[in-house]
Amino acid sequence: MxxxxxxxxxxxxxxxxxxxxxxxxxxxxxxxxxxxxxxxxxxxxxxxxxxxxxxxxxEQYEKDKSAEFETFFVDQPRILDGILAYLENTVSEVTAIGHDCQKACLTQKALSELSDNEPEIEIALKDSIQQWQHGFVEVFQKAQQAGEISGDRSAEQRTQSLVMGILGMRTYAQTQADKTLLTQLAHQLFDDVCR
The missing domain is CATH 1.10.10.60 (Homeodomain-like)
Structure with a gap:
């Protein structure tokens, strides 16, 4: 065949x-x-x-998102500006209007609905989220080395707070898609994680 x-x-x-x-x-x-x-x-x-x-x-989603992730840190005056750009882009995604808009995140959507009878998919989703988190850990480590943020909290701790905030913001946006409000929340999340 x-x-x-x-x-x-x-x-x-x-x-x-x-x-x-x-x-x-x-x-x-x-x-x-x-x-x-x-x-x-x-x-x-x-x-x-x-x-x-x-x-x-x-696997394709992870490749696409990894490539997109890198673009937020190109030509930024500070490393942390890339994180803020990423958060603002997330707000734009979840508040976009139109047929072709992808408001939800594949990994978050799938994890919320999968049952125990799909272990391979669950493992793949968790691995994808780990890769996403690892990208942020590397960024926070670079920001600490550059003196943009203190070493009071580890890059891993900052990443955990940031990822929890992003996932929460995506969920919150499903019932409250006000771009101004979500932008304020994104900036507050940024300030909390980067202080």
Missing amino acids: RSAEFDREQVLRAAIKAFVAKGYTKTSMQDLKKATGLHPGSIYCAFESKQGLMLAAI
């Missing part, structure tokens, strides 16, 4: 949007067919199962 030819990254990004919109459990093969343009047989051929597609989607 000849393997289906398609743009893998494009398909995975379309699957990510479908999984974020409905959640992993509620996303049907028909939803995935509509989102990706692939027939279920092609999805099974390429990814073996819906679970295989989700695992590949998590």
Whole structure:
């Protein structure tokens, strides 16, 4: 059997949007067919199962988010300015209006709905979050070395507070999507974490 030819990254990004919109459990093969343009047989051929597609989607999501993360720290006068830019971008994401907007985070959405019968996906999601956190730890370490923040709290402690705040802000935004308010909260989070 000849393997289906398609743009893998494009398909995975379309699957990510479908999984974020409905959640992993509620996303049907028909939803995935509509989102990706692939027939279920092609999805099974390429990814073996819906679970295989989700695992590949998590991997693609992590790659995309890691590449995006790096852009926040390019050409910034201070390392900490990159963290503030990241927070402001998060506010823009969760308050965006339009059909193509991705307000939710794939990892957060999937973790909130998965049950114990999907251990592979749960492990992949937790690994993805660990990679995200590691990026912040490195940034805080660099900021401490540059003298932008004190060493009173470790980079790990600052990261834990920041990540908890970001996840909380994303959840809060689902019921309170006021951009001005969320921007104020993002700045308050930044100040609390970086003081």
